[in-house]
Amino acid sequence: MNDYPVVLTINCGSSSVKFSVLDAETCDVLLSGICEGINTDKAFITVNDGEPVILARQNYEEALAEISSELEKRNLIDSVAFVGHRIAHGGSLFSKSVLITDDVIEKIRLVSPLAPLHNYANLHGVESARLRFPGVPQVAVFDTSFHQTLKPEAYLYGLPYRYFEEYGVRRYGFHGTSHRYVAQQACDLLGLNVEDSGLVIAHLGNGASVCAVQNGESVDTSMGMTPLEGLIMGTRCGDVDFGAMAWLARQTGQSMDDLEQVVNKESGLLGLSGLSSDLRTLENAWHNGDERAQRAIKTFVHRIARTIGAHAAALNRLDGIIFTGGIGENSILIRRLVSERLQVFGVELDIDKNNQPNRSGERIISCEQSPVILAVIPTNEEKMIALDALHLGRECHLAEYA
Numbered sequence: 001m002n003d004y005p006v007v008l009t010i011n012c013g014s015s016s017v018k019f020s021v022l023d024a025e026t027c028d029v030l031l032s033g034i035c036e037g038i039n040t041d042k043a044f045i046t047v048n049d050g051e052p053v054i055l056a057r058q059n060y061e062e063a064l065a066e067i068s069s070e071l072e073k074r075n076l077i078d079s080v081a082f083v084g085h086r087i088a089h090g091g092s093l094f095s096k097s098v099l100i101t102d103d104v105i106e107k108i109r110l111v112s113p114l115a116p117l118h119n120y121a122n123l124h125g126v127e128s129a130r131l132r133f134p135g136v137p138q139v140a141v142f143d144t145s146f147h148q149t150l151k152p153e154a155y156l157y158g159l160p161y162r163y164f165e166e167y168g169v170r171r172y173g174f175h176g177t178s179h180r181y182v183a184q185q186a187c188d189l190l191g192l193n194v195e196d197s198g199l200v201i202a203h204l205g206n207g208a209s210v211c212a213v214q215n216g217e218s219v220d221t222s223m224g225m226t227p228l229e230g231l232i233m234g235t236r237c238g239d240v241d242f243g244a245m246a247w248l249a250r251q252t253g254q255s256m257d258d259l260e261q262v263v264n265k266e267s268g269l270l271g272l273s274g275l276s277s278d279l280r281t282l283e284n285a286w287h288n289g290d291e292r293a294q295r296a297i298k299t300f301v302h303r304i305a306r307t308i309g310a311h312a313a314a315l316n317r318l319d320g321i322i323f324t325g326g327i328g329e330n331s332i333l334i335r336r337l338v339s340e341r342l343q344v345f346g347v348e349l350d351i352d353k354n355n356q357p358n359r360s361g362e363r364i365i366s367c368e369q370s371p372v373i374l375a376v377i378p379t380n381e382e383k384m385i386a387l388d389a390l391h392l393g394r395e396c397h398l399a400e401y402a
């Protein structure tokens with residue numbers, strides 16, 4: 001291993017590659033950035049929140065090449081001891097993080113049709129990184145792992161049981177790496193004993209999900225067999241009556257593939273507003289009295305509050321409701337509107353605390369007397385990915401020298 005080893009974490013999305021470089025000893029972030037516009041006509045890289053720089057080509061290989069060159073500039077390239085990859089769907093094939101081998105890649109490919117917006121991109125990242133960093137152990141960290149503790153009553157659909165038995169149709173849940181991190185941090189922040197705690201976590205980003213965490217374990221979550229179920233998201237519709245979709249198919253003559261495109265890419269905040277999938281744009285429009293933005297935001301909030309309420313029922317006791325993800329961490333408006341809807345639980349938001357910017361870090365935003373604590377915890381999936389990569393990578397090095 002190198003004298004000053006670092007871990008590179010990679011989160012390849014359908015149009016972006018998020019990356020971080022962490023010190024392997026301290027897990028301090030040494031470098032982070034994002035390549036955006038992959039598979040479009042203009043891609044660029046932003047490092048440490050600096051000025052965006054245009055990429056010569058708009059593919060994953062080029063993104064990885066640029067990330068390597070950023071590492072080279074800082075003399076970090078030979079220090080990369082492990083690479084950790086975010087993989088959205090592990091299906092029932094993976095219940096925890098694993099070292100990546102050819103066999104693991106083939107297995108990930110098998111479950112990829114269940115998370116088409118994410119897994120194929122994740123695999124591109126794995127393949128590009130294996131070419132760039134040959135011989136460096138690479139680790140897959142799955143969104144689905146944390147939810148392996150779900151009981152059958154939480155993961156089964158109300159379909160004929162044979163579909164589960166014969167085709168494996170069940171709920172898996174996603175954003176597990178984020179929910180796992182936030183649950184740990186929340187117990188510290190709220191002064192709870194992990195073994196005796198009940199939390200509902202709302203991860204609100206472009207993709208969004210709620211998770212009920214009891215005694216440190218996921219007991220229910222809003223996403224399903226695919227990352228489409230549950231909340232309304234940037235471009236995904238979340239829960240929708242299957243009967244409505246069947247009716248629509250007959251009325252419009254659209255195929256299953258057409259409708260899959262509609263529910264994944266043309267719905268959610270984008271579809272409801274006709275304006276944007278980006279909450280910042282919608283908030284600006286909301287403040288200017290735009291009715292379309294108001295419609296989208298009110299529907300988004302209604303679904304979040306209803307889903308948080310439903311997840312509270314999966315717990316023995318509700319200690320706290322935690323907001324995270326790009327929207328959960330930054331949107332004062334969404335947190336206020338959701339909290340207003342949750343007054344039925346007696347929760348009381350402290351308006352001044354809610355107004356604090358996200359750079360304040362982990363923070364309680366409810367009033368002292370609130371029986372359920374409201375808090376914001378900035379997620380850190382990169383740290384969890386790096387820790388798993390370190391753990392498995394070290395085991396692999398030890399095995400080599402045994």
Ligand SMILES: Nc1ncnc2c1ncn2[C@@H]1O[C@H](COP(=O)(O)OP(=O)(O)O)[C@@H](O)[C@H]1O
Nearest residue numbers: 204205206207277278279280325326327330331
């Ligand atoms: N300051 C902000 N105020 C409101 N929304 C924000 C702010 N910053 C980011 N967001 C929203 O966060 C969402 C992206 O969240 P993020 O967790 O980064 O998404 P991803 O799922 O791609 O990781 C977008 O809708 C964006 O508008």
Ligand SMILES: CCC(=O)OP(=O)(O)O
Nearest residue numbers: 088174175205206207227
């Ligand atoms: C796979 C879960 C998800 O929606 O991820 P995203 O928030 O990165 O889109």
Ligand SMILES: [Mg+2]
Nearest residue numbers: 205206207325
């Ligand atoms: Mg995300």
